[in-house]
Every structure is written in structure tokens, then in C-alpha cells.
């Protein structure tokens with residue numbers, strides 16, 4: 001790019017900003033807030049998040065898109081989708097010579113039709129139970145590396161342009177331990193398999209942001225330390241990693257990190273130059289009913305605002321969005337109501353908490369908030385005056 005051509009445009013823009021500043025400086029109080037911040041505004045999560053420049057996403061299942069309320073709510077409230085299962089290796093690439101793109105493509109088509117972006121989940125889930133048997137049976141390192149390259153290149157290339165971020169590796173650490181999963185990749189390629197996967201993904205789509213996604217690392221503890229060391233090592237080695245995904249599967253009162261711990265974790269990754277997203281948020285309750293829903297809303301408020309208050313936090317994805325369709329129903333039984341919409345697609349107190357957290361982020365975006373804009377303009381005017389002296 002020819003930067004000499006950019007310089008005069010830059011000067012013009014700065015001049016325009018200063019001119020606006022002079023005009024506006026005397027009437028700062030009259031500058032409007034973003035409409036979603038006005039009292040009584042009823043913006044959706046999507047409208048607020050999009051105005052604030054952050055992701056608000058939900059994991060989705062293509063089979064549910066035929067339910068009108070499911071599709072309407074998903075498109076109205078979210079600017080991003082994660083395929084809950086359809087881009088995972090066993091689903092999308094069940095045999096060496098067989099890719100099954102149709103279910104993932106259905107979600108991609110929905111995202112495109114509704115002007116949404118997608119998180120790609122996941123190129124490789126390190127848990128050996130989530131690796132297809134044919135891959136685990138790789139005869140040698142050379143074959144396994146060729147399969148890894150083919151898989152990542154094929155999937156990333158196909159969805160370039162819609163998937164803006166990939167969970168390159170999901171859950172590198174064993175659950176409830178600080179050790180890497182023992183899988184065929186660790187056995188045949190060594191720990192470097194993680195770096196190799198990132199390099200292959202980056203070559204396939206240099207514009208995609210690449211994430212390491214992990215569970216149970218939302219507060220400082222031994223497991224977080226191990227995950228941090230892994231990430232810091234990748235950064236130090238120049239591996240193209242751009243972000244960290246904190247899954248955020250909370251179980252009220254049992255697996256419940258606090259906002260202060262979550263901030264510390266996010267700031268640690270920000271100090272490495274990375275962005276952070278909460279990628280699979282849900283809050284499992286042991287009971288339903290008004291009191292439980294208020295407690296749940298408090299957990300949503302504490303954790304979502306801890307993330308969204310930090311610039312390094314790029315957004316939130318819920319693992320589903322309605323209590324009618326959540327993996328929790330299948331795994332822990334019904335009635336644990338982890339998501340922001342109830343089974344009838346009505347917003348819960350948790351929805352209001354998420355909305356408030358997003359409004360907090362929007363209010364902090366200077367160019368979208370009249371009062372902050374006035375302060376910024378006044379600063380620019382003062383700086384311009386100092387330069388002219």
C-alpha cells in the first residue's frame with residue numbers, strides 16, 4: 001500500500017475532527033447518546049452489541065432452524081453463530097475421503113442470509129474421545145501430519161469469509177488436570193501439534209482470528225497456570241494465535257468463578273497481546289423458579305460485565321440461547337435452565353443482565369456515546385491548540 005497517498009487523507013480527517021470539535025465544544029450537553037442508551041430504549045442484544053463492536057453469539061443446531069421462534073430469536077438477538085457440533089472433526093470429516101458439509105453449510109447459509117458472522121468450532125478437539133477412530137489409528141507421524149493439513153485446509157478454506165474466528169484446538173488440557181490430553185497427535189507429533197495446527201489454519205485463511213479454547217480456566221488456579229503457560233509459549237514462539245476462548249460453563253454454587261478472578265485471567269492474556277472471548281456461556285442451576293432465576297441473573301451480570309468492561313474482551317457466545325434446546329438437558333437432566341431465554345423463547349432475568357452488561361460496554365465506546373465524544377473532541381481541540389502554539 002502507498003502510504004504517501006494516505007497521509008493527506010489522514011490530515012483532512014484530523015482537520016474535520018477538529019472543526020467538529022470547535023463547533024461542538026460549546027454545546028457538549030446537547031450531543032445525543034447512542035439511541036440504545038436512551039431511557040426506555042428497547043434495543044435487542046444484537047443491536048447493542050453491534051453498535052458497541054462486540055460479538056454476541058449463540059451456539060445453534062441446524063435441525064432447529066425450522067422452528068420459526070428459534071430462527072427468529074436467533075437472528076434478532078445475535079450477530080454471531082457457532083455450530084454447536086457440525087464443524088467438529090467426527091461430524092464434518094467422518095472418514096479420510098469423506099467430508100459431510102451439508103449440516104454446517106445450513107448454518108452458514110442462515111448466518112449469511114441474516115448478516116451474521118460465525119465462530120468456527122473446532123478444527124481439533126484434543127480429547128481422544130472426540131477424535132475419529134480412523135484418525136487415532138494413524139500409522140505414523142507423516143500420515144497423521146498429512147491428514148491434519150488436509151482437514152484444516154479443507155474446512156478453513158470452505159468457510160473463509162463467514163467464519164471470522166476459529167477454535168483451532170478445543171480443550172488441549174485434560175478435564176480437571178493440568179496435563180495435555182494424551183492423544184494420537186501428542187504421541188506421534190509431540191506438543192508441537194498445537195503450533196502446527198495454528199500454522200496450517202493461518203495459511204488457509206490469513207484473515208481469520210485463531211483461538212485456543214479451554215474449559216475451567218476462568219479464574220486463577222493451577223489449571224489456569226498450565227493453560228497460561230501453554231498460550232504464552234505459543235506467543236513466544238511466534239505461532240499465529242490471536243485469542244483465547246474461555247468456555248464459561250458455570251454451575252451455580254459449584255463451578256462458579258467470580259468476576260475479580262475472571263478479570264485477572266483476561267488481563268493476563270491481554271498482557272500477552274491477545275484478545276479473549278467467552279465462547280460457551282451457560283449457567284446451570286439446581287432449581288428453577290423466581291429465586292433461582294434472580295441468582296442466575298446475578299451470575300450473568302457479574303461475569304459478563306467482568307468480561308465486557310475490559311477492552312480485550314471481544315464478546316460473548318452462549319452455548320445455545322433457549323432452555324428448550326441445551327446440552328445441559330441431555331447431560332444433567334431437565335429443569336436446570338442455563339440460558340437467557342426460557343423454553344417459550346421469553347427473555348429471563350438472565351437476558352436482562354446480559355443486556356445491561358452490553359449497555360455498559362456501549363456506554364464506554366467513546367465515539368458512540370455523546371458525552372464521551374464531547375470529551376474526546378475537547379481533548380483533540382486542546383491538543384490541536386497546543387500544537388499550534
Ligand code: 9MR
Pocket residue numbers: 084085088170215247280327
Ligand atoms: O453441546 C455439545 C453437545 O451437543 C455434543 O454432544 C458434545 C459432543 O460433541 O459437545 C457439546 O459441546 C461441547 C463443546 O463442543 C466443547 N465444550 C463443552 C461443550 C459441552 O459439552
